[in-house]
Amino acid sequence: MPSSLHVIGHQQPDTDTICSALAYARLKQAQGVDATPARAGEVNPETQFVLDRWDTESPSLLDDAAGEQLILVDHNEYSQAVSGAHDATIVEVVDHHRIGDIETSDPIYFRNEPVGSTATILTQLYEEANKTIDAQTAGLLLSGLLSDTVVLRSPTTTDQDRSIADHLADIAGVDIEKYGKELLQQKSKIGEKSPRE
Amino acid sequence: MPSSLHVIGHQQPDTDTICSALAYARLKQAQGVDATPARAGEVNPETQFVLDRWDTESPSLLDDAAGEQLILVDHNEYSQAVSGAHDATIVEVVDHHRIGDIETSDPIYFRNEPVGSTATILTQLYEEANKTIDAQTAGLLLSGLLSDTVVLRSPTTTDQDRSIADHLADIAGVDIEKYGKELLQQKSKIGEKSPRE
Ligand SMILES: [Mn+2]
Numbered sequence: 001m002p003s004s005l006h007v008i009g010h011q012q013p014d015t016d017t018i019c020s021a022l023a024y025a026r027l028k029q030a031q032g033v034d035a036t037p038a039r040a041g042e043v044n045p046e047t048q049f050v051l052d053r054w055d056t057e058s059p060s061l062l063d064d065a066a067g068e069q070l071i072l073v074d075h076n077e078y079s080q081a082v083s084g085a086h087d088a089t090i091v092e093v094v095d096h097h098r099i100g101d102i103e104t105s106d107p108i109y110f111r112n113e114p115v116g117s118t119a120t121i122l123t124q125l126y127e128e129a130n131k132t133i134d135a136q137t138a139g140l141l142l143s144g145l146l147s148d149t150v151v152l153r154s155p156t157t158t159d160q161d162r163s164i165a166d167h168l169a170d171i172a173g174v175d176i177e178k179y180g181k182e183l184l185q186q187k188s189k190i191g192e193k194s195p196r197e
Numbered sequence: 198m199p200s201s202l203h204v205i206g207h208q209q210p211d212t213d214t215i216c217s218a219l220a221y222a223r224l225k226q227a228q229g230v231d232a233t234p235a236r237a238g239e240v241n242p243e244t245q246f247v248l249d250r251w252d253t254e255s256p257s258l259l260d261d262a263a264g265e266q267l268i269l270v271d272h273n274e275y276s277q278a279v280s281g282a283h284d285a286t287i288v289e290v291v292d293h294h295r296i297g298d299i300e301t302s303d304p305i306y307f308r309n310e311p312v313g314s315t316a317t318i319l320t321q322l323y324e325e326a327n328k329t330i331d332a333q334t335a336g337l338l339l340s341g342l343l344s345d346t347v348v349l350r351s352p353t354t355t356d357q358d359r360s361i362a363d364h365l366a367d368i369a370g371v372d373i374e375k376y377g378k379e380l381l382q383q384k385s386k387i388g389e390k391s392p393r394e
Pocket residue numbers: 010014016017074
C-alpha cells in the first residue's frame with residue numbers, strides 16, 4: 001500500500017488537536033495537496049460537542065503510522081505522537097509548544113509559535129495562503145483556540161489569540177463569551193465518566 | 198553582566214548566515230527589540246565583498262554564548278552553533294535546513310522552511326511584520342539568497358526564492374545576473390588562500 005499523508009495531533013486528543021487536524025487538512029486540500037485528517041486516540045466529550053455543533057465528522061483513527069507521511073499539529077515530540085511515528089516520515093509540523101525531539105533528514109516546514117493554540121497559527125496560515133475560511137472551519141478553529149486558552153483567560157493567551165478569536169467568531173457567527181461558556185460546560189464533563197464506562 | 202540577545206548564524210559563517218543575522222537583528226530593532234547581530238567565526242572573502250558592497254559593518258564575533266540569549270539563523274543544530282550554545286537560552290530559530298537537535302523548555306518561535314536560503318524567509322518576515330526593507334538590507338538579503346542558491350541555479354531553489362529575489366533586486370537596484378556573477382567570482386576565491394596566509 002502506498003503511504004498516505006495524514007494531518008494528526010497528539011495522543012489523548014483535545015479540541016485544539018482535532019480541530020487543527022481538520023482545518024489544516026482542509027487548507028492543504030484547498031492547495032491541491034491530498035491530505036486527510038486523522039486522530040491518535042478517542043475523541044473527548046468536549047470535542048464531540050464541537051464536532052456536533054459544527055456538523056463535522058470526526059477524523060478517522062490512525063492506529064499505526066509506520067510507513068506513512070505525517071503532518072504533526074499541536075505537538076512536536078515523539079512521546080506524544082501517534083504510535084509508529086518513529087517509523088513514519090514527518091513532512092511538516094505546526095505547533096505552539098516547547099521544541100521537542102523531532103529530527104528530520106530533509107528540510108521541512110516547521111512552524112512553532114508561542115501563542116495560545118495551534119488553531120491561532122492555522123488561521124494565519126489560511127491568511128498567508130490567501131484562502132477563505134468558511135463558517136464551519138472558523139467554528140472549529142475558534143473552538144480549538146477557546147478550549148486551549150480557557151476562553152482567552154489562560155496566561156498563555158496573547159494579543160494575537162484575541163484578535164484572531166474575534167475574526168473567527170465573526171466568520172462563524174457566534175458570540176465568544178456565549179459560545180465559550182457552552183464549551184467550558186462541556187470541558188467540565190471531561191473526567192466525569194466513571195471507569196466502568 | 199546581564200545576558201544580551203544575539204542574532205547569530207552557524208560556525209564557519211557563509212554569506213546567508215552573516216546577512217541573515219544582520220537583517221533579522223534590524224527587523225527586531227524595528228520592532229523595538231534590543232537584538233544585536235553576531236557571528237560565530239571569521240568572515241569569508243565572499244561575505245567581506247558583500248559587506249563592502251553594501252557598506253555594512255561585520256557583526257561582532259561572539260566567542261562564548263554561555264548565559265546569553267540567542268536567536269539562531271541559518272542552522273538549528275548544536276554541532277553547528279556558536280560555542281557555549283548549550284548553556285545559552287535559544288529564544289528563536291529561523292532556518293531552511295533539516296530539523297536538528299534543538300530542544301527548549303518553553304514555547305518559542307521556530308520557523309523552518311524548505312527554501313533556498315534563510316534570507317528568503319526573512320524577507321517574508323519583514324512583509325508579515327509590515328516593515329519596509331531598505332536598499333542596503335535588500336542588498337544583504339539578496340546576497341544571502343543568491344549565494345546559497347548559486348544565483349538561483351541550485352536544485353534547492355524554489356519559485357518563492359525566485360520571486361523574492363526579483364523583489365529584493367528591485368529594492369536594492371541591482372541586476373540579478375550581473376550582481377550574481379560578481380558574487381560567484383568572489384565565491385570562487387574561497388579556499389584559494391594558501392595555508393600560510
Ligand atoms: Mn493539545
